[in-house]
Amino acid sequence: MNASSFPYARLRPLALLVALSLAGCHIPAKVQHPALRDDVPLAGLPTSAGAGWPAAEWWRVYHDPQLDQVMALVMQQSPDLEQARTRVKTAEQSVRVAAAQAGLTVDANGQLTRQRMSDHGLIPPSLLGFNWYNQADLSVQLEYDFDWWGKKRAAIEAALDQAHAAEAERSAAMLSIQNAVADAYFGLLADENRLALTRQAVGVQQRLLHIAELRVRQGVDLPDTVQQARAQLANTQQMQATLEGSIQLRKVVLAALVNVSPAQLPPLEPRALPELEGAIPDNAHLDLIARRPDIAASRWRVEAALKQTDVARAEYFPDFSIKAMAGLSSTDQGAPSFGGLTTGSKGDLGNLFTAGSRVFGITPAVHLPIFEGGRLKANYGASRAQLDAAVADYNVAVTDAARDVATQAVTAQQIAARREKQDAQIKANEVLLANAQARTARGTQDARQSLDAQAQLLQQRDQAVSLQAQALSTDLALIKALGGGYRSDVGTKTAQSAAASSSTSNPAGAP
Numbered sequence: 001m002n003a004s005s006f007p008y009a010r011l012r013p014l015a016l017l018v019a020l021s022l023a024g025c026h027i028p029a030k031v032q033h034p035a036l037r038d039d040v041p042l043a044g045l046p047t048s049a050g051a052g053w054p055a056a057e058w059w060r061v062y063h064d065p066q067l068d069q070v071m072a073l074v075m076q077q078s079p080d081l082e083q084a085r086t087r088v089k090t091a092e093q094s095v096r097v098a099a100a101q102a103g104l105t106v107d108a109n110g111q112l113t114r115q116r117m118s119d120h121g122l123i124p125p126s127l128l129g130f131n132w133y134n135q136a137d138l139s140v141q142l143e144y145d146f147d148w149w150g151k152k153r154a155a156i157e158a159a160l161d162q163a164h165a166a167e168a169e170r171s172a173a174m175l176s177i178q179n180a181v182a183d184a185y186f187g188l189l190a191d192e193n194r195l196a197l198t199r200q201a202v203g204v205q206q207r208l209l210h211i212a213e214l215r216v217r218q219g220v221d222l223p224d225t226v227q228q229a230r231a232q233l234a235n236t237q238q239m240q241a242t243l244e245g246s247i248q249l250r251k252v253v254l255a256a257l258v259n260v261s262p263a264q265l266p267p268l269e270p271r272a273l274p275e276l277e278g279a280i281p282d283n284a285h286l287d288l289i290a291r292r293p294d295i296a297a298s299r300w301r302v303e304a305a306l307k308q309t310d311v312a313r314a315e316y317f318p319d320f321s322i323k324a325m326a327g328l329s330s331t332d333q334g335a336p337s338f339g340g341l342t343t344g345s346k347g348d349l350g351n352l353f354t355a356g357s358r359v360f361g362i363t364p365a366v367h368l369p370i371f372e373g374g375r376l377k378a379n380y381g382a383s384r385a386q387l388d389a390a391v392a393d394y395n396v397a398v399t400d401a402a403r404d405v406a407t408q409a410v411t412a413q414q415i416a417a418r419r420e421k422q423d424a425q426i427k428a429n430e431v432l433l434a435n436a437q438a439r440t441a442r443g444t445q446d447a448r449q450s451l452d453a454q455a456q457l458l459q460q461r462d463q464a465v466s467l468q469a470q471a472l473s474t475d476l477a478l479i480k481a482l483g484g485g486y487r488s489d490v491g492t493k494t495a496q497s498a499a500a501s502s503s504t505s506n507p508a509g510a511p
Helices: 006-022 056-062 065-078 081-101 151-217 224-257 284-289 293-314 349-351 373-443 447-481 490-500
Strands: 104-118 130-147 318-333 359-368
Touching: 056 065, 056 151, 065 151, 104 373, 151 224, 151 293, 151 447, 284 293, 284 373, 293 373, 318 349, 373 447
Parallel strands: none
Antiparallel strands: 104 130, 130 318, 318 359
């Protein structure tokens, strides 16, 4: 329904109609901020008062320059990170689009028309005295929508919250890629350490085979001892081949994560695996929500869904706008003399820029949602359903975070206990090897006992490297479960929204 520039006294019936329509329309109450859990259920897990949260560049705690170099490369070239950045840019553009739809709109228009009138039209040219006429218009139009019910403001805030969610998702993608790169790199180091031990074991088995062949030739032992020694050597050589293949495969995986070919990876020399210092901070149950990017993304989506319910509710109220126009308009008639336009004193388009060609207009307008066929109710119901789904997703994210942290913490405990027992076995085997070597040096027994003890020690050390690699992988998983250095202000945002809900529940006197 539009009201043009007639006196404002005529708007009184319109105001009455607005009041009656609002009185007869059932407007849903403003949705209050949902109650969201502010802590994570981590009761019973071992925590450390001195343990810190992962830093932004958490991988530097391992003090490995090679890993630092690979991480710098992946931050520049990973296609997954670029895809996540693209999603953030898209969300930011959505904010700009929403903001552009609010406030004042100014358009400039220019139009020049030349038209011939039909000889058989409603008004014959013979009565007007001309067949052709020119029309020129220049104008500036202004339009302003009064966002009295906060619909556009809520739409902008919802788009902004979605942009925050996209940024948190980008951080989650970055953390996943960094974690996968570190895991692949340490797996590569573990295989290289195990390969070095396996090569030593091959040398030991070769010496045992040589001794067995000598004893059989001298008739001291049966020929089966040679076959047993050869079987042991073949088994150890098979392990060597397996580790060599695993190293190549890990390089391929690492290169794929970095988005380069294996030949383009920086030189990666074998290094000892780093020792671990990871633990769960004592305030993890309270601070984890702000530290996990996936939880932060879920919480921002709750905020966005809540704003969308405000947008859907504002649709029940009338929209008020005002349009204003100012410009110049002139019409002439007659035959063209230059470029299809008439010149001369009669009907000259030069009159366009005279005071008599000024045109002005102002149009207040109101849109009343009276008969919408259930669209408003359905739209509002859909926004409520989306809010409920966002809250459910948030609760799932919190539960998953608790399970993730608990799983990695318990696994780390189990591996630490196994490593302690493994260290005890290694120390015992070192003593056995030293005793066997001493007896061999005294000549009280041949070299087979010392070689067997050496083979056992190498096997125990190989298991120790495997356990340390598992501990590193679990430590990386725990860092990821703790958020990997991410920090969000979504908790502050939520608190502010909840505090402001009462003050914004009735904007501009809305019922």
